[in-house]
Amino acid sequence: MTAMCDVAFLLLSFFILTAKFKPAEAVPISIPSSVASTAALLNTDAFIVSVDHDGKAYLELSDKGIREKVLDGMQQLKGIKFPADVQDKFLASEMVPVSLDALPGYLQLTPDQIKKATFSGVPLDSTGGELKDWVQAALFGYGAASTDIHFIIKGDNDAKYPKIDNVLVAFKKNQIFRFQLLTSPHDAPEGSELYKQILSGVKQDN
Amino acid sequence: MAELDTSSGGGHKKGSGVKKAKKLSTRVDLTPMVDLGFLLITFFIFTTTLSQPSTMKLNMPKDDVDPKDLTPIKESGALTILMGKNDQVYYYLGIDPNKLQSSSYSKIRDVILTKKKSTPPDDLFITIKPDEDATYENAVAMLDEMKIDAIDHYALDKPSDAEMKDVHATEQANGIK
Numbered sequence: 001m002t003a004m005c006d007v008a009f010l011l012l013s014f015f016i017l018t019a020k021f022k023p024a025e026a027v028p029i030s031i032p033s034s035v036a037s038t039a040a041l042l043n044t045d046a047f048i049v050s051v052d053h054d055g056k057a058y059l060e061l062s063d064k065g066i067r068e069k070v071l072d073g074m075q076q077l078k079g080i081k082f083p084a085d086v087q088d089k090f091l092a093s094e095m096v097p098v099s100l101d102a103l104p105g106y107l108q109l110t111p112d113q114i115k116k117a118t119f120s121g122v123p124l125d126s127t128g129g130e131l132k133d134w135v136q137a138a139l140f141g142y143g144a145a146s147t148d149i150h151f152i153i154k155g156d157n158d159a160k161y162p163k164i165d166n167v168l169v170a171f172k173k174n175q176i177f178r179f180q181l182l183t184s185p186h187d188a189p190e191g192s193e194l195y196k197q198i199l200s201g202v203k204q205d206n
Numbered sequence: 207m208a209e210l211d212t213s214s215g216g217g218h219k220k221g222s223g224v225k226k227a228k229k230l231s232t233r234v235d236l237t238p239m240v241d242l243g244f245l246l247i248t249f250f251i252f253t254t255t256l257s258q259p260s261t262m263k264l265n266m267p268k269d270d271v272d273p274k275d276l277t278p279i280k281e282s283g284a285l286t287i288l289m290g291k292n293d294q295v296y297y298y299l300g301i302d303p304n305k306l307q308s309s310s311y312s313k314i315r316d317v318i319l320t321k322k323k324s325t326p327p328d329d330l331f332i333t334i335k336p337d338e339d340a341t342y343e344n345a346v347a348m349l350d351e352m353k354i355d356a357i358d359h360y361a362l363d364k365p366s367d368a369e370m371k372d373v374h375a376t377e378q379a380n381g382i383k
Contacts, residue, residue: 001237008244015251032346036353037260051342152261157343161289161336164345165364180261183346192315193356 028052029156034183035194046150047138048182049131049170050095053156055163056121059096059134066149067091070134073141074100077133099123099130124163128170135174151179264349283329285321287314287348288365290373291339306372308380311347318355332357335365337373 029052046062047070061067071090075081082090082104089107097119098106109117123130139146151171155164171179188194281300288296288306295309297317309317322330332352336345345362352360365373 004240011248032343034262034346034350034353036262036350038263153264155342155346157341159342160338161340161342161345162338164342178263180263181346183260183262185260186350188354192354193319194354197356 029154030158031154031182031184032157033186034181035186035188037183037185045148046152047135048152048154049167050154051156051159051163051167052121053158055124055159056097056119057124057129057131057163057167058119059122059131060094060154061096064091066138069141070138071141073137073139074134077137077140096134097121100133124166124170126162126166126169128166128173131167131170132173135170135176139174139176151176152182153179154182262346262349279331280329283325284331284333285318286333286335286369288369288373289334289336289340289344289348290377291337293341293344294377296373296376304372306376308376311344311351314348315351315355318351318357322355322357327358330357330359332360334360334362335369336362337365337370 029050044063045066046060047066048060048062050058050060052058061070068091071082071087078100086104086107090103093107096103096106099120099122102120106114106119122134135151138149142149153164153167155167171177188198284300286298288298290296293311295311295314296306297309297314298305298307299321318332321332334345334348334352336348349362
């Protein structure tokens with residue numbers, strides 16, 4: 001009997017240790033909920049623009065593949081070439097929270113310094129700001145495969161709408177009209193039109 | 207731990223000759239319950255799908271459309287919803303912003319549904335205009351409302367100056383900071 005308890009606790013410890021934790025977000029963002037949510041593919045080719053509650057924009061690129069292409073695109077676009085160690089650090093970093101000029105400086109920071117620091121975000125204004133250049137770099141880097149990129153906006157609940165509109169302008173100037181808003185799923189309220197549609201089996205084109 | 211030693215009764219001699227009812231044990235063997243518990247835990251561990259982030263799709267129209275390509279919206283089917291600060295919602299029917307009425311996120315559904323019932327589906331058009339103090343949550347909630355009420359034709363736009371004046375006037379009149 002005691003032996004079985006031991007085995008059970010060993011199994012429990014194994015599962016606790018192998019559970020993957022959510023990657024610690026550098027910027028806390030609380031996303032709104034929506035009835036129109038469907039499961040997202042965030043693993044590859046996701047170009048995520050996060051907007052925190054002050055309206056600062058951060059760029060998060062999901063994996064190394066997209067980061068390489070965006071870096072190439074940006075270097076070609078601006079006609080500059082970063083030194084090799086800056087390039088390597090960019091490929092390993094999770095996000096872009098500063099302007100292009102301050103980027104090499106940011107990449108030299110250690111993870112502890114990053115946690116403590118506050119950043120000014122990617123410059124954004126009503127004409128799209130530097131975010132427009134990043135989007136253009138991504139399209140450039142992908143070339144013909146640019147339809148593979150998922151453009152996602154992860155906005156905070158309290159971010160003022162004009163800031164989100166600026167992000168939309170940055171996308172629209174690059175001719176991107178289809179994108180996704182990161183929301184948590186929410187059930188259709190009972191008795192509403194959508195509820196009745198779902199019950200009668202009408203397919204929702206999400 | 208799960209077994210009780212009931213063999214102590216066997217050591218008595220058959221001396222008394224009186225037949226006693228055998229003492230039954232009052233201890234319950236709990237091993238099967240523990241087994242079931244662990245089975246349940248293992249089952250749920252294996253079948254749990256970890257929560258994945260989900261997204262809502264948004265398609266925007268091109269900005270540089272020719273005015274002659276735009277289909278005109280019928281005044282009778284138009285409903286404009288303006289969102290201000292502090293989660294305030296205002297709306298007006300038709301094209302006259304002076305007829306602004308106040309509402310809230312819970313009451314706007316009734317307004318939309320009444321309008322929907324009284325208009326032919328091709329004429330119905332709802333314009334959503336968040337002003338500079340509306341939050342992202344407000345905008346997503348309103349877009350959600352379109353989906354909940356099964357509205358097909360709607361647009362996201364910037365409020366005009368006349369509308370902004372009316373919204374500010376209403377806010378001052380209602381004492382909203």
